[in-house]
Amino acid sequence: MNRHLTLTALAAVLFAGGAHAQTVIDPSRVHLVEPVGVQQIHVGGQSPAYGITVYDNSVNFNLRTYSPGQANVEMADDLHMDRGGNIVSLHFAYYHGFVGGGTITATVTVYDNDPANSVYPGNGANLLATYVIPNLPKRAISLIGVRFDPPEPLTVPQDVWMGVSFDSSNTYAVLCNPPVVGTSEDIFSQNPPGGLYYFSGNPPANFWWAVQMDGPGVLVQNPPSPGRAGVTNTLSVYGAQPGHEVFFAYALREGQTPVPGCPEVVIFLQRPTIIGSAIADGNGEASLNVFVPGAARGVTVILQALDRAACSESNAIFHRFE
Numbered sequence: 340m341n342r343h344l345t346l347t348a349l350a351a352v353l354f355a356g357g358a359h360a361q362t363v364i365d366p367s368r369v370h371l372v373e374p375v376g377v378q379q380i381h382v383g384g385q386s387p388a389y390g391i392t393v394y395d396n397s398v399n400f401n402l403r404t405y406s407p408g409q410a411n412v413e414m415a416d417d418l419h420m421d422r423g424g425n426i427v428s429l430h431f432a433y434y435h436g437f438v439g440g441g442t443i444t445a446t447v448t449v450y451d452n453d454p455a456n457s458v459y460p461g462n463g464a465n466l467l468a469t470y471v472i473p474n475l476p477k478r479a480i481s482l483i484g485v486r487f488d489p490p491e492p493l494t495v496p497q498d499v500w501m502g503v504s505f506d507s508s509n510t511y512a513v514l515c516n517p518p519v520v521g522t523s524e525d526i527f528s529q530n531p532p533g534g535l536y537y538f539s540g541n542p543p544a545n546f547w548w549a550v551q552m553d554g555p556g557v558l559v560q561n562p563p564s565p566g567r568a569g570v571t572n573t574l575s576v577y578g579a580q581p582g583h584e585v586f587f588a589y590a591l592r593e594g595q596t597p598v599p600g601c602p603e604v605v606i607f608l609q610r611p612t613i614i615g616s617a618i619a620d621g622n623g624e625a626s627l628n629v630f631v632p633g634a635a636r637g638v639t640v641i642l643q644a645l646d647r648a649a650c651s652e653s654n655a656i657f658h659r660f661e
Contacts, residue, residue: 383488390551394521404511415502425492601650
């Protein structure tokens with residue numbers, strides 16, 4: 340059941356919150372919800388356990404959601420992560436109202452920031468990446484958690500703005516508080532119309548986001564280079580243990596294949612074929628040159644690597660050979 344959350348603040352009242360001027364959101368747009376179902380979706384093709392969590396505000400769901408009341412409005416939260424680096428996985432969530440069926444498209448945007456939030460979208464923050472995620476389910480009265488793995492790691496500073504918009508006015512972003520990893524101020528950016536907003540502190544203006552990055556012990560596979568059929572391609576990884584043998588594999592379909600001797604590792608390939616192996620150098624990098632026949636032109640394969648001795652699997656890459 341949806342029930343409007345009563346807020347004491349009036350809509351469109353300007354509040355001097357520290358160094359920021361924040362506009363109070365119309366209280367009718369914040370909803371207290373009771374989802375009848377929860378669904379997790381994985382988009383992008385990395386392995387199920389991948390990356391180091393540097394920000395996590397997906398734990399303390401307070402049953403509040405927010406919609407600006409129209410489609411294609413960006414809601415960007417300030418994320419102050421444990422560190423900067425290469426993002427390999429993003430997590431967000433949405434809630435849909437009573438009318439289900441069909442699909443929606445989410446657009447995720449990433450901007451740079453600073454520790455004081457002195458820049459924000461539309462006011463000095465630089466757009467670092469935009470990801471369009473189509474065909475997300477429009478399930479009535481359900482909370483949908485989405486894990487999105489960018490096609491390539493995205494390098495970002497420690498402080499960012501993370502935004503999401505939906506092409507449906509009946510889709511709500513999910514609020515959580517407090518973060519369990521990293522921090523976030525009681526503030527968010529909304530565009531259009533632009534500017535900073537909050538809910539007068541009840542609930543705190545922090546959205547469901549989690550971010551994972553690569554790092555020590557995280558095996559990362561690069562896209563094949565040059566990525567064309569009929570020529571020799573280089574498969575490469577970094578983050579392996581120096582001196583370890585790294586195996587490169589491919590499949591035509593995604594799946595879940597356990598690795599003997601590594602009970603917690605599952606390869607994201609159905610019936611994988613081993614292409615070959617290479618020994619990681621002192622920097623943890625390994626590469627393998629392999630000829631891709633012309634018959635592979637137009638074929639999409641899934642590539643993944645494994646440091647067997649360390650029981651460490653890489654991200655999985657979906658690649659279409661040209």
